[in-house]
Amino acid sequence: MATKQPPEPPAEGAASPANGGLSEADVVAMHSDPRFLLLKQRLYRFIFPMSLAFMVWYLLYVLMSAFARDLMSTPVLGQFNLALVFGVLQFVTTFGIAILYSSYSRKNLDPAAADVRKALEEKAADE
Template identity: 65%
Template sequence: MATDKQAGSPSPPGGTEATRDAAFVEMHRDPRFTELKRRLYVFVFPMSLAFLAWYLLYVLMSAFARDLMGTVLFGTVNVALVFGVLQFVTTFGIAVLYTTYARRRLDGLATQLREELPAVTEEVGR
């Protein structure tokens, strides 16, 4: 199997792979990139912990609170079924929240950094 270099493919825009890699490393040192990562983590970690706690509650209640989970609310719908459906609702809710958060707090800065990356690549290649 031939690699890209063996197949004669052109080098990446902005120079060699080493130059491109150096540009990416340099971008990681940019304080705006650090801020972008911080903003992402501010949303992702608490939301992940909250969802995992919610899921763990569902699992533990299914295992240890069978009487409560088996309580019929109406017709054939019991508490366990409502909890299960709410897991899906929560998942979609988090997706919507993340989309809103990303548009407001992440996308602008990410776009700015991504657009500057070719310029950084050219500067590193000099």
């Protein structure tokens, strides 16, 4: 029984179907394109501060649960204490960040990504 051989990788510098018909050199060259750099800058402008803020918020919750037990056990509403409220707010924060990212992406990242994609498609069509 013959075994199926994987397809040969394209020759160095040749167009690859995995890259949308672009050569590896074209894809690497796009990494220094101002449109791609703008896309990366916009992405990082959102993810780094948001990630840092969420990590600080999460660590505050963990540290207060470990070292401020009296404060965290303070009743807020009936059987609900401050620790439970903080825990629920962790989920609310997570969903809030996801919604903010979706909105930010739609306004700032998607148009820039479309520009980069269009440039790459034009480059592939020229070859």
